[in-house]
Amino acid sequence: MTAAPRPILFLDVDGTLLPFGGPGMPSAPGPPGSWTAASNPHLSRVDRNLGPLLSGLGCELMWATAWMQEANEVIAPLLGLPPLPVADLPAYSGDRGADSLQWKTRALVRTAAGRPFVWVDDVIGQVDRGWVEADHPAPALLHQVEPSVGLTVPDVAVISAWLRELPAAG
Incomplete structure (x- = not known):
């Protein structure tokens, strides 16, 4: 009997691990290329x-995430995470309408390659589902x-409960 492959947890950054918007905050955090923990006050919201x-x-x-490898340089250390693999995503093509497929969806399904997965993002629509x-x-x-x-402790509890319900290998 072989063990079932571990599920993948796909993590977005902007609006997910790095909240933006709300009172007194800009509507989007801007390009990741210029961010460091010391230079950007938004990173304090992680x-x-x-x-x-x-x-x-x-x-x-x-x-x-559109951050790609930069997530390992900036966000992972803030969370105490080791460098993580980065999903092979197409170039970011901008926001989409509510009736369009999100730019990451096809790539994440391809990357999951039949494994169970969780995708945590601030932009997921019915078309993606x-x-x-x-x-x-x-x-x-x-x-x-x-x-x-952004992602909260109760969100992680929802994910944990879903993972516990996955069928066991057999």
């Missing part, structure tokens, strides 16, 4: 308690967070 919680889920953590349901053979949780709040 909840450092999330790193151990995410690590404890038993998933393969993977960046799914339908695409994953139709084109991905394993269970998938597409968990959308509010960008002005």
Whole structure:
């Protein structure tokens, strides 16, 4: 009997681990290329308690963000995470309409390659959910967070509960 592959947890950054918007905050954090923990006050909004919680889920953590490798240089250290693999995403093509597929969706399904996965992002629509349901053979949780709040401890609890419900290998 072979063990089931570990689920993947795809992590977005902007609006997910790095909240933006809300009272007194800009509507978007801007390009990641110029950010360091010391130079950008928005990085203080990253909840450092999330790193151990995410690590404890038993998933393969993977960046799914326009930050690409820069997430390992800036965000991972803030969360106390080691460098993570980065999903091979197409170039960011801008925001989409509510009735369009998100720019990451196809790439994440391809990267998951039939493994169960969780995708945490602030931009997930019904079209994305339908695409994953139709084109991905394993269970998938597409968990959308509010960008002005970002990922919270209760969100991690939802993810943990979903992971516990996955069928065991057999």
